[in-house]
Amino acid sequence: MEKKMMAFIGLVITxxxxxxxxxxxxxxxxxxxxxxxxxxIMGPGTGQPPExxxxxxxxxxxxxxxxxxxxxLCQCLKDKAVxxxxxxxxxxxxxxxxxxxxxxxxxxxxxxxxxxxxxx
Numbered sequence: 001m002e003k004k005m006m007a008f009i010g011l012v013i014t015x016x017x018x019x020x021x022x023x024x025x026x027x028x029x030x031x032x033x034x035x036x037x038x039x040x041i042m043g044p045g046t047g048q049p050p051e052x053x054x055x056x057x058x059x060x061x062x063x064x065x066x067x068x069x070x071x072x073l074c075q076c077l078k079d080k081a082v083x084x085x086x087x088x089x090x091x092x093x094x095x096x097x098x099x100x101x102x103x104x105x106x107x108x109x110x111x112x113x114x115x116x117x118x119x120x
Contacts, residue, residue, distance in 0.1 A: 027076030033060045034081075037096055045092035047099075054100035061102055067117065074106040074114035082110045 036052035064070045081088045090108045097104050106117055 027072065027080060030060050030063075030073060030076050031080060033057075037093075040096055041088050041092040045089070045095055049096045049099055053096065054102065057097060057100055057102045057104075061104055064105060070105055071114050071117045074112060074117050077106070077108060078110060078112060078114060082108060 033056040
């Protein structure tokens with residue numbers, strides 16, 4: 001019963017996130033990959049994130065393999081997650097990346113200047 005409730009809550013959060021960000025534009029793919037993280041980063045953010053969250057983060061980071069893609073990912077997270085209408089706590093995202101063992105090559109900060117993300 002608890003797993004069904006968590007799945008339902010995850011679905012509700014997914015719908016809320018997508019409705020709150022109707023103009024997600026070119027970062028739609030990244031946000032969809034990170035949706036399994038929603039219950040973790042929008043909830044208490046403690047313990048271990050779901051495996052699908054970790055694999056989604058790993059895929060998004062792996063795809064950010066050029067300076068342009070990292071800058072785009074930075075802007076996406078800044079505009080749509082950390083600085084957007086949803087207001088995800090950057091510390092919860094950092095905790096999720098650490099718990100999943102994923103090193104994100106960009107700062108997760110609503111004040112970051114994404115144009116300064118360095119080359120490899």
